[in-house]
Amino acid sequence: KAGVTQTPRYLIKTRGQQVTLSCSPISGHRSVSWYQQTPGQGLQFLFEYFSETQRNKGNFPGRFSGRQFSNSRSEMNVSTLELGDSALYLCASSFDGNTIYFGEGSWLTVV
Amino acid sequence: AQSVTQLGSHVSVSEGALVLLRCNYSSSVPPYLFWYVQYPNQGLQLLLKYTSAATLVKGINGFEAEFKKSETSFHLTKPSAHMSDAAEYFCAVTPNSGNTPLVFGKGTRLSVIA
Numbered sequence: 466k467a468g469v470t471q472t473p474r475y476l477i478k479t480r481g482q483q484v485t486l487s488c489s490p491i492s493g494h495r496s497v498s499w500y501q502q503t504p505g506q507g508l509q510f511l512f513e514y515f516s517e518t519q520r521n522k523g524n525f526p527g528r529f530s531g532r533q534f535s536n537s538r539s540e541m542n543v544s545t546l547e548l549g550d551s552a553l554y555l556c557a558s559s560f561d562g563n564t565i566y567f568g569e570g571s572w573l574t575v576v
Numbered sequence: 577a578q579s580v581t582q583l584g585s586h587v588s589v590s591e592g593a594l595v596l597l598r599c600n601y602s603s604s605v606p607p608y609l610f611w612y613v614q615y616p617n618q619g620l621q622l623l624l625k626y627t628s629a630a631t632l633v634k635g636i637n638g639f640e641a642e643f644k645k646s647e648t649s650f651h652l653t654k655p656s657a658h659m660s661d662a663a664e665y666f667c668a669v670t671p672n673s674g675n676t677p678l679v680f681g682k683g684t685r686l687s688v689i690a
Contacts, residue, residue, distance in 0.1 A: 469619075498677065508666065510677040521677050555619055562675040563608050563627065567620040 467492065469568035471556050477574045483544040486571045490537050490558030496520075497539040498565060499531060502553040511554075514539055515562075543573075551575045578603045578669045582681035590689050595639075595654040597684050599667035602648065609650040610668040610678065611641055620666065626650060628672055637661070662688045 470489040478484050490497050498513035498521075510523040514533035531541040537558075543550055551574050557565040583598040601607055608627045612620040624635025631643040641652045650667060664685050668678040 471619075496675075507682050508680040510679075513677060515675075520675060523677065557620075563670065563672075564610075564622070564625055565678065566622060567612070569619040 469556055469558050469566055471554075471568040471571050473571060474569065475572045475574075477576060478546050479576055480546055480548060482546050483542060484546060484573060485540055485542045486554055486556075486573075488539045488541075488556030488558075488568060490539070490556075491560075491566055494558035494560050494566075495537050496559040496562055496565075497533055497537060498557050498559070499539070499541050500555045500557065500567075501525075502555060502570070503551075508555075511541065546575045548575050578607065578671065578679045580667050580669050580679055580681035582665075582667055582684050584684055585682065586685045586687065588687040588689060589657045591659055592656050595652070595657045595661065595686065597652040597665050597667075597686065599641075599650045599652065599681060600648055601650060601667070601669045603669055603671065606672045607669045608672050609641075609643060610670075611635065611639070611650075611652050612666045612668065613637075614664045614666065614683075616663075623652070623665075657686075657688045659688050659690065662686055 472487045496515045499511040513521040517533045528544045533539045553570045555570045557567045559565040579602045581600045610625045611623040624633045626643045634640045664683045667681040
């Protein structure tokens with residue numbers, strides 16, 4: 466069974482631009498969550514979607530948004546990028562809402 | 577609310593020695609607990625999980641962890657370290673009611689010396 470797939474793996478953006486990251490969950494998993502990982506703040510929860518509905522949301526500004534499609538694939542968007550948004554963005558999927566499996570992540574560098 | 581404290585941001589062991597990575601949690605309700613490993617430039621891989629069944633949990637790559645409610649601990653151990661175990665390890669907690677985001681510790685970087 467294929468794991469969680471994230472695209473793109475690496476990207477560089479300029480301050481003020483926006484970015485969209487994509488995630489395909491493990492087949493059969495309807496819950497998709499996103500985490501941000503930085504050296505200073507560690508792993509922080511962004512949001513979780515289940516059956517196209519946002520079920521949980523972390524403490525991030527409104528510039529961070531996401532959505533989930535009917536096939537459970539998910540995207541997250543960050544608008545008006547800031548230097549501090551440089552991070553590894555991890556997508557994870559779950560079947561039962563408890564045990565989550567992570568993808569390889571998308572490395573975002575904002576310059 | 578839940579929280580996780582991982583004692584020691586960096587642990588160094590010799591190859592073949594015991595690995596002990598410490599994790600203490602705080603939770604107002606019975607928890608589910610997890611250990612993840614992250615190799616350089618990769619995502620997180622699930623090592624093992626405690627979901628209120630057996631208190632001694634065995635995971636992949638020879639790792640195991642014991643849930644001790646009285647000590648609010650979930651330490652990760654491996655009898656004999658291998659060079660390939662060098663990585664960052666994260667402990668995480670969530671309420672056993674489910675559907676609540678994981679709260680992660682700050683991580684412990686394990687170095688294995690030949």
